[in-house]
Each structure stands twice: as structure tokens, then as C-alpha cells.
Amino acid sequence: YCAVKEDIVSYYPKIRPGGILGGHDYIDAQYAIDRLGTVEDWSKCEDGSIHPEAVKGAVDEFRQQHGGLSVYVSNEGFP
Secondary structure, three states: OHHHHHHHHHHHHHOOOOOOOOOOOOOOHHHHHHHHOOOOOOOEOOOOOEOOOHHHHHHHHHHHHOOOOOOOOOOOOOO
8 A cells, every 4th residue: 555655646746647657456455365365465554554455545545636537447367
């Protein structure tokens, strides 16, 4: 969550109008645990904070803060 949020905040200003910001693994922490096991906890940030919404939450939160930007999702099969 935290690293994704930092990346989006850093790169969004560099995108020109009509541009695209790409990413992958638009999922929450539980989805990752269900497929990868508990080896990696996508809900934990380096500062110790917990965000079970993980990547999906960081993207969705940013979208809400910026007027509902579009998200296009493909089904690539994770992992």
C-alpha cells in the first residue's frame, strides 16, 4: 500500500493530460495471501502501519482524491 501510494503520488504529476499510468497486481492483501500464502504480507508498510486493502486500496484512494480517475483491469491470472 505505502510504496504504491508513494509511487503514484510521485509519478502522477509527470503525466500529461490524457496520459496513462500503468501498474499491476491491482489486488488487496487477502487476495495475495490466498494465492501466495502468508510468506509475504502485502498489508504491512515499512513504517509498521497496516493497510489490508494493499495495492488496490492505494489506487482506489488516489482515484477518489483526484475525481474518480479510470482504472482498466485485465485478467492476467495472479500469480
